[in-house]
Structure formats: structure tokens, C-alpha cells
Amino acid sequence: MPDVSIKIDILDQTVKKLESIIDEFDHAVGNSDALEGAIGNPFHRGELRSQADDFEQRWDMKRKDLKDELSKVRDHIKGVVEGFQNWDSETALLFQQK
Template sequence: MAYDDIDIPMRSMEDLEKAVKDTIDEFENATHNSEALESAIGSPLDRSGLRSQAQRFEEAWDDKRDTLKEHLVDLLDRVSGTREKWAELDAELAKAVDTSDGNDG
């Protein structure tokens, strides 16, 4: 098998790694964002029902979001580790090809 037959999707792994990091950041900022939403809702027409519903939703979603964030952190570790190992393998194969090319002449 020729070395040029190996296609390592490094750019795709980097994109996935960034997307997972961005999602984790969003989850970490969600409480602040929801508090800002509740504040922005206020009490239109002296009624606080909509704000109360937003607050209830946030409280119910909070535990689930923490669980999902934990899973995302685990996924990020795996994606990062896989990307790093592929990069190491790519460097080793490139070195092996360079070394073998030098010995042929």
C-alpha cells in the first residue's frame, strides 16, 4: 500500500474540536444568558408570567445541561486525543517516507 492512499481528515477533526469547544462555552454561559433574558422580559403590563415561565424552563434545563456538558467535555477529550494521535502518525509516516526516499538514491 502506498503512503498516498492514506487520507487523514485533520481539518474535519479540527473543525469538530472547535465546534465542541464552542458548544461547551455556550453551555457555560447559558445561565448568564437566561438571567439576561429574564431581565429583558421584565413584567410587561405588570404581569410576570412570561418571566416566571422562562425561569422555570431554565431551572428544569439546568441539570440536563450540566449532564450534557460533561458528555461534551468527554467528547472533546476523545476528539482532541484522536486528532493528536493522527498528527503524530502523520509525522512519523512522513519521516519514514523521507528516510526511505533518501536511501534509494
């Protein structure tokens, strides 16, 4: 069986990046409101704004699904990190007792 090499620092960085992405998804709704406000009604027509609103509504549903899945990945990676850290601590204690 091949050895497994896991760099805990890289996993920690991955967790932080995932948390940043999840946070960005949480705040994206406010960004979409700003977009629609910036579009306004060019030439006194609201089709572009309506299309942007339609896109944002569909994207909001997908964004929530994606955020939920990213949260699961983040939680899994955190569990791996905690598991290895606990194992490392327990193993160190065993060797100190000998």
C-alpha cells in the first residue's frame, strides 16, 4: 500500500479558502441588488434589468446549492485535519510515556 503524505498546513489553507468562498456566496445577494441598481432603465426600457433579475434569481438557487456542497467539503477537510492532529497528539503522548 502506498504511503499517504498529507500536509496539514495546505489542508488548513484550503479550509480558509473555502470559508472565504462560502462567505462571498453569503454576501452575493447584496452585490446583485447593486448590479440591478447600476443597470437602471437605459433608454427607458427595463428588459436588461429584468434579464439580470431573472439570471440572479436562478443563480441564487444554484449558489445556495453550491454553497451547501462547499460547506460539506470544508467540514470534511476540517474533520480530516482534526483527526490527524488528534492522532499526532495521542501518538506523541504514547512515545513520551515510554
